[in-house]
Structure formats: C-alpha cells, structure tokens
Amino acid sequence: xxxxxxxxxxxxxxxxxxxxxxxxxxxxxxxxxxxxxxxxxxxxxxxxxxxxxxxxxxxxxxxxxxxxxxxxxxxxxxxxxxxxxxxxxxxxxxxxxxxxxxxxxxxxxxxxxxx
Amino acid sequence: xxxxxxxxxxxxxxxxxxxxxxxxxxxxxxxxxxxxxxxxxxxxxxxxxxxxxxxxxxxxxxxxxxxxxxxxxxxxxxxxxxxxxxxxxxxxxxxxxxxxxxxxxxxxxxxxxxxx
Numbered sequence: 104x105x106x107x108x109x110x111x112x113x114x115x116x117x118x119x120x121x122x123x124x125x126x127x128x129x130x131x132x133x134x135x136x137x138x139x140x141x142x143x144x145x146x147x148x149x150x151x152x153x154x155x156x157x158x159x160x161x162x163x164x165x166x167x168x169x170x171x172x173x174x175x176x177x178x179x180x181x182x183x184x185x186x187x188x189x190x191x192x193x194x195x196x197x198x199x200x201x202x203x204x205x206x207x208x209x210x211x212x213x214x215x216x217x218x
Numbered sequence: 219x220x221x222x223x224x225x226x227x228x229x230x231x232x233x234x235x236x237x238x239x240x241x242x243x244x245x246x247x248x249x250x251x252x253x254x255x256x257x258x259x260x261x262x263x264x265x266x267x268x269x270x271x272x273x274x275x276x277x278x279x280x281x282x283x284x285x286x287x288x289x290x291x292x293x294x295x296x297x298x299x300x301x302x303x304x305x306x307x308x309x310x311x312x313x314x315x316x317x318x319x320x321x322x323x324x325x326x327x328x329x330x331x332x333x334x
Contacts (some may be wrong), residue, residue: 107261134319145308145324146262153318162321194261203312203320204250204269209261 107210115216116185124180124213128197138194185217220245220311224325237296241309251292252310304332
C-alpha cells in the first residue's frame with residue numbers, strides 16, 4: 104500500500120520567505136509526527152498530532168514554526184520568515200496506534216535550503 | 219527525559235563480517251527502543267523494536283538486538299554483512315506506557331560502510 108508521502112521533496116527559499124511543507128500520512132493513521140533532521144544529525148522531534156488535535160508542540164524551535172492537521176489526515180508544517188538555520192530535512196511520520204509502542208512510518212522528507 | 223548515545227559515528231566492516239552497532243540509553247524507567255535504517259535520500263525504515271516483551275528482538279534483513287537493562291544497552295548486530303547494508307543507522311527511544319503515541323528521541327546515527 105501507499106506509504107507516507109511528502110511534498111515538495113526539495114524546496115529552496117530566500118531568507119525571509121514563508122514556506123509550507125505537506126505530509127500525507129498512511130490512510131487511517133491517527134498519530135502524526137514532524138521531525139527536523141539537520142545535516143549529519145539524527146531527527147529531532149517538532150510536534151505531534153492525534154487526529155486533528157495537536158497534543159505536543161514542545162519541539163517547535165520558535166513561533167515562526169506552525170503546524171496543522173485540520174481534518175485529521177493531511178498535515179502542513181509552515182515556517183514563516185525563514186532563516187538559514189532552518190535549512191534541514193523535515194520528516195513526517197505516522198502511526199496507526201495510540202501507544203508509544205507503535206511503529207512510526209516515515210516519509211522521504213522535504214529538504215529545505217534557505218539562502 | 220530519555221536519551222540515547224550511539225558510539226561510533228562511522229563503522230566499516232568487510233562483506234561477510236559481523237556487524238555490531240552500539241546504542242546505550244538513559245532513562246529513569248525501562249523505555250521502548252527502536253533501530254531505524256536510512257538510505258540516501260530516503261526516509262527512515264524500522265529494523266526492529268523492543269517494547270518490553272522478549273529481550274532478544276529479531277528484525278528485518280537479518281538484524282537483531284538485545285535489550286540489556288543492567289548495561290542500559292540495545293546494540294544492533296548482524297552475523298554477516300552484505301553490501302546492501304551500507305546505510306545510516308539510528309537508535310531511538312520513547313517513553314513507555316504513556317497512554318498515547320510518543321515522540322522518538324534519536325541518537326546521532328552510525329554510518330555503516332561495507333567493503334569487499
């Protein structure tokens with residue numbers, strides 16, 4: 104079946120521009136996560152949704168970062184006034200379970216480069 | 219708070235040799251532990267996970283890992299490396315029994331190189 108998809112796969116933005124990154128989770132998965140992966144590092148947690156509710160946004164690095172999942176399916180991560188330090192790969196993951204034992208299935212990521 | 223430490227950012231083995239990738243965790247309670255593999259320009263794929271059942275966990279592609287509470291370790295092994303195993307490997311931890319899905323905290327990764 105179809106896995107987690109993300110778009111765009113690559114995004115180049117000028118410093119100060121706003122960007123929107125899309126995640127299509129596996130159908131029926133109630134849990135959705137966003138992670139940020141800097142070059143040469145492991146992914147770092149940004150935010151978590153259970154259906155449409157954003158239950159944890161403790162990892163968002165600043166108020167320029169905003170995420171939503173209005174209908175409990177597709178999610179969008181928005182970054183306002185991008186800065187060079189925002190350059191990273193943004194990974195989306197979904198899980199069918201509401202427990203921490205559930206496998207998270209990752210998308211291919213969106214590589215963001217801010218010039 | 220939980221954390222994981224992966225010893226060795228780069229590991230090189232010969233094809234057919236034993237693969238050993240090290241992961242140690244820090245947690246106030248026995249956590250759930252995961253190993254993921256990442257191929258270039260791809261997302262992460264789960265290799266195996268420990269969720270408080272059997273301490274020896276078998277995963278895909280011939281990999282396995284053993285949860286050792288006394289050593290706070292969850293090392294990944296494979297008896298015989300194959301060229302296709304060359305990739306980045308990440309150990310991750312999550313809090314157990316939270317009543318909801320929980321974020322993963324990842325290590326910094328180990329790049330495995332397999333040589334002829």
